[in-house]
Amino acid sequence: MVRYTLAQSPEVVLTVAGKDSPKARDKAMAELIELMDSGKLDTDLADGFSPDQFIEVRELSMSEDREDPITQAVQILNNLATLKIKVQELRSDAMQVRSQIDILFSDEIVSEEQINSIKEGFKTLKNFAQLNMKFLDARSQAENARQVLDEALKSPNSEAKAPEVVAEVDAPLEVAADTNESDDAEVTSEPVTEVDNAIVEVPVSKSTKKK
DSSP states (O other): OOOOOOOTTTTTTEEEESSSSSSHHHHHHHHHHHHOOOOOOOOOOTTOOOGGGGGGEEOOHHEEEHHHHHHHHHHHHHHHHHHHHEEEHHHHHHHHHHHHHGGGGSSSSOHHHHHHHHHHHHHHOOOOOOOOHHHHHHHHHHHHHHHHHHHHTTGGGGGSSOOOOOOOOSOOOHHHHHHHHHHHHHHHHHHOOOOTTTTOOOOOOOOOOOO
């Protein structure tokens, strides 16, 4: 289905079958004329109005609105992956050439063959250095792209809060009561004082036997 409106009357929407095409616009034009002739549409059109002047009405869904940033993010990460492969392929040869450059700054005698080898390696070194700089820049840009994808791939359940766990205490009142009774028993008991090397006097019992 395709829908058209008029610049003069944006509130008017004509819906016809199919996609946007000259044939679909002709159908919309015929429908517009029928509405005007029947008096259902009070619209004054300037002379020379043609189906090409219809404006297609397109609704941009939320998924389509977010599709473009996601597509860009994937392209950025794809470019990063390509650069990473190329950098890895040239790194070994480039580092070998780099180590030979130090020979030019030494007092050692260098053969012409060594010099030619270094010159030939400059191209590899240059390509690697340029690709490596592009890779570092692409990796910096890809951080935002990765965040965009992470946000799009986030699960709805990831934002749900974990239920709170309430610890249960078994019969706290009974334990407290037992403890209090034990404390009371100790408080009411009479204290016992111990005396080291105490001398105990034993009274002499009187005899009841007559002499």
